Amino acid sequence: MILIDYKDPRPIYEQVVDRFRLLILNGGLKADDKMPSVRMLAMDLSINPNTIQRAYAELERRGYIYTVKGRGNFVSDTDKFRDEYRTEIFGRLDEICDDACKAGITAGELTEHIEKRSEEGEKRNKEGGNGE
Amino acid sequence: MILIDYKDPRPIYEQVVDRFRLLILNGGLKADDKMPSVRMLAMDLSINPNTIQRAYAELERRGYIYTVKGRGNFVSDTDKFRDEYRTEIFGRLDEICDDACKAGITAGELTEHIEKRSEEGEKRNKEGGNGE
Amino acid sequence: MILIDYKDPRPIYEQVVDRFRLLILNGGLKADDKMPSVRMLAMDLSINPNTIQRAYAELERRGYIYTVKGRGNFVSDTDKFRDEYRTEIFGRLDEICDDACKAGITAGELTEHIEKRSEEGEKRNKEGGNGE
Amino acid sequence: MILIDYKDPRPIYEQVVDRFRLLILNGGLKADDKMPSVRMLAMDLSINPNTIQRAYAELERRGYIYTVKGRGNFVSDTDKFRDEYRTEIFGRLDEICDDACKAGITAGELTEHIEKRSEEGEKRNKEGGNGE
DNA sequence: GTGGTCTAGACCACC
DNA sequence: GTGGTCTAGACCACG
Numbered sequence: 037m038i039l040i041d042y043k044d045p046r047p048i049y050e051q052v053v054d055r056f057r058l059l060i061l062n063g064g065l066k067a068d069d070k071m072p073s074v075r076m077l078a079m080d081l082s083i084n085p086n087t088i089q090r091a092y093a094e095l096e097r098r099g100y101i102y103t104v105k106g107r108g109n110f111v112s113d114t115d116k117f118r119d120e121y122r123t124e125i126f127g128r129l130d131e132i133c134d135d136a137c138k139a140g141i142t143a144g145e146l147t148e149h150i151e152k153r154s155e156e157g158e159k160r161n162k163e164g165g166n167g168e
Numbered sequence: 169m170i171l172i173d174y175k176d177p178r179p180i181y182e183q184v185v186d187r188f189r190l191l192i193l194n195g196g197l198k199a200d201d202k203m204p205s206v207r208m209l210a211m212d213l214s215i216n217p218n219t220i221q222r223a224y225a226e227l228e229r230r231g232y233i234y235t236v237k238g239r240g241n242f243v244s245d246t247d248k249f250r251d252e253y254r255t256e257i258f259g260r261l262d263e264i265c266d267d268a269c270k271a272g273i274t275a276g277e278l279t280e281h282i283e284k285r286s287e288e289g290e291k292r293n294k295e296g297g298n299g300e
Numbered sequence: 301m302i303l304i305d306y307k308d309p310r311p312i313y314e315q316v317v318d319r320f321r322l323l324i325l326n327g328g329l330k331a332d333d334k335m336p337s338v339r340m341l342a343m344d345l346s347i348n349p350n351t352i353q354r355a356y357a358e359l360e361r362r363g364y365i366y367t368v369k370g371r372g373n374f375v376s377d378t379d380k381f382r383d384e385y386r387t388e389i390f391g392r393l394d395e396i397c398d399d400a401c402k403a404g405i406t407a408g409e410l411t412e413h414i415e416k417r418s419e420e421g422e423k424r425n426k427e428g429g430n431g432e
Numbered sequence: 433m434i435l436i437d438y439k440d441p442r443p444i445y446e447q448v449v450d451r452f453r454l455l456i457l458n459g460g461l462k463a464d465d466k467m468p469s470v471r472m473l474a475m476d477l478s479i480n481p482n483t484i485q486r487a488y489a490e491l492e493r494r495g496y497i498y499t500v501k502g503r504g505n506f507v508s509d510t511d512k513f514r515d516e517y518r519t520e521i522f523g524r525l526d527e528i529c530d531d532a533c534k535a536g537i538t539a540g541e542l543t544e545h546i547e548k549r550s551e552e553g554e555k556r557n558k559e560g561g562n563g564e
Numbered sequence: 565g566t567g568g569t570c571t572a573g574a575c576c577a578c579c
Numbered sequence: 580g581t582g583g584t585c586t587a588g589a590c591c592a593c594g
Contacts, residue, residue, distance in 0.1 A: 042374075043366045047578055062270055084579055121271050126281055128264055133285055136257050138194055139250070143286035147279040149258055153265055154275035179584055206567065221568075229361075234439045238566050238593035242438075276588045311569055326534055338582065348571045353583075370578035370581050382535070389532050390545055396524055397549055402458055403517045407550035408530055411543040413522055418539035443593055480594050 037072070038082055050084060052091035060114055061121055071101055071109040119126055169204070172213055180215060184223035192232050192246050193253050203233055203241040301336070304345055312347060316355035324364050324378050325385050335373040340405055433468070436477055444479060448487035456496055456510055457517050467497055478499040 038055045040048055059065045074092060078085040092109055095101045101109045101118065136146055170187045172180055191197045204207075206224060210217040224241055227233045232249065233241045268278055302319045304312055323329045335341075336408060342349040347393045349425050364381065365373045400410055434451045436444055455461045470488060474481040488505055491497045496513065497505045532542055 043376075045367065045369075047369050058270065087579060090568080090578090098285060109285050109426050118271070122273060125264060125268050125271060125273060128260075128267075129278060129281060130285065132257060132260055132264065133282060135260075137289075138190060139253050139257060141254060141257060143282050149261060150265060150275050150282075152261065157269075162181050181584080205565085207565090217567095218587085219585065222584095226568085235441065236438050236594095237441075237443050237568085237575065239438075240566060244439075314571080322534060337580085339580090348550060349582095350572085351570065354569095356582085366578090367582065369583085372581055385535050386537060387539060389528060389535060392524075392528055392531075393542060393545060394549065396521060396528065397546060399524075400521050401553075402454065403514070405518060405521060407546050410525060410546050413525060414529060414539050414543050414546075417526065421533075443591080486594090518589060 038077070038081065040083065041093060049087050049094065052088065053094050056095055057098075060111055063114075065079045065111045067111055067113045071111065074107055107166070125158040131147060170209070170213065172215070181219050181223040181226065184213075184220065185226050188223070188227055189230075189232060192243055193247075197243045199243055199245045201243045203243065205240055283291060302341070302345065304347070312354040313351050313358065316345075318353065319356050320355070320359055321362075321364060324375055325381060327378075329375045331375055331377045333375045337372055337377065434477065436479065445483050445487040445490065446486065447461075449490050452487070452491055453494075453496060456507055457513060458558070461507045463507055463509045465507045467503055467507065 037059075038052060040051055045155060056065070056071070065071075072080070072091070074085050074088045078088045079089075092101065092103075096103055096109070099112055102112050103109050133143065133146065136142075169191075170184060172183055176183060186202070188197070197203075204212070206217050206220045210220045213220075224233065224235075228235055228241070231244055232246075232274070234244050235241050265275065265278065268274075301323075302316060304315055310313060320329070320335070329335075335356070336344070338349050338352045342352045345352075356365065356367075360367055360373070363376055364378075366376050367373050397407065397410065400406075433455075434448060436447055438444075440447060452461070452467070461467075467488070468476070470481055470484045474484045477484075488497065488499075492499055492505070495508055497503050498508050529539065529542065532538075
């Protein structure tokens with residue numbers, strides 16, 4: 037469910053946060069689903085429970101999960117995050133456009149690149165490829 | 169010429185590297201131009217010379233500048249880096265496309281967003297305004 | 301494990317890098333082995349932690365080790381560097397051949413020198429002596 | 433006669449020393465030939481006379497040239513340096529052999545590499561190539 | 565004047 | 580405990 041890459045320079049708790057965040061946004065985890073318990077997950081991943089605790093705290097702070105004392109952690113209502121995520125994506129896209137502009141890349145080249153990728157993706161899907 | 173943003177979570181030396189990298193790629197600094205001396209720049213920015221030294225070492229390692237001992241640091245021949253930078257930009261764009269896809273954003277929405285930005289940019293230019 | 305030669309004109313951090321590089325390439329350190337901690341090694345060698353830090357940063361940059369924050373530095377998968385090292389050796393050999401040529405030394409003299417050394421080495425091994 | 437490469441990380445005076453050293457060892461400069469005057473050479477190369485002065489001092493220290501006050505610098509008797517240079521070459525070759533051994537490269541591979549290079553060199557000469 | 569290295573000591577984030 | 584960054588100040592080599 038969750039994989040950690042020790043060669044990834046990002047801190048472990050951040051990797052855990054990101055993994056769950058994507059799972060929730062993808063629909064892999066739905067509203068009110070139970071999160072794995074801190075201890076269990078720490079055992080599974082062979083990492084320090086404190087690290088999981090911190091990841092869950094961060095997820096709760098951002099509103100992705102909520103805690104019920106004595107029962108565990110649960111996924112929040114996910115709809116409200118969709119827009120947030122979209123905004124983030126478009127924000128990153130804006131940054132790229134700025135940097136591209138500085139490097140003399142035109143908006144046309146960017147859109148062309150995206151369309152090409154998109155077509156290739158469709159082709160792969162038609163051929164019955166496996167998304168993962 | 170160079171500005172440091174203390175709210176930026178990235179280390180100072182990395183900000184310095186990026187600033188100069190863009191200046192060189194943009195043509196703001198041309199081949200064999202002299203870089204500010206380590207000590208002078210450190211004074212100007214009110215930061216420690218070691219931090220500038222580290223930034224310059226990184227720029228030299230990446231081939232953006234070269235050092236002549238006792239004389240200073242100078243900008244390298246820059247052409248060969250243009251392509252590298254383009255590749256980096258398109259790589260980041262690919263990442264966004266993947267993430268957008270996971271969030272249910274279509275390629276069309278992305279291209280539309282870019283085109284809209286692009287048109288706004290042109291309009292600002294026509295009006296002769298200076299955004300900064 | 302690591303020795304520093306203060307008579308060596310090369311900077312200390314570079315000596316440290318080279319020592320570990322050879323240890324890793326020789327198999328003295330294997331993939332995912334833990335490197336000595338920055339502070340411990342600095343104490344052992346009676347040098348400043350910053351100097352070790354710099355050496356480790358260089359090793360990481362070159363891909364010989366990877367860092368897990370809060371845990372330490374670990375040896376990377378080493379196989380891919382073997383070829384790189386071979387290429388480096390033969391490159392240095394090429395340089396010598398050029399210089400030898402300028403000095404009027406023939407290829408034959410060079411090969412003869414190598415063969416002689418090689419035989420002496422074998423003899424020493426047979427006698428079971430330990431040169432160090 | 434002498435070229436300086438500002439992108440070479442070695443100090444300038446060292447480049448000058450090496451250039452003259454090779455010229456003398458190659459026979460480009462012969463015993464009692466007059467060296468260019470410090471001032472003239474400094475002007476030609478557009479560098480500081482101090483730097484040439486230092487290079488000449490180093491060449492004199494090593495015995496490659498001798499100074500006659502008021503007349504200039506002259507090349508020493510060159511024969512005695514041939515052996516020194518040969519020794520240096522073989523010393524470097526020894527180092528390579530050691531490093532090669534650590535990397536699991538056999539003496540046979542080294543000699544084979546040299547012979548191959550040597551044959552290629554001869555072929556190029558036959559075809560009337562221009563060495564420089 | 566220039567850059568390069570090193571030390572000493574501090575502070576932060578991470579586990 | 581771990582590594583990463585930064586400061587302050589020193590010393591050296593080079594031009």
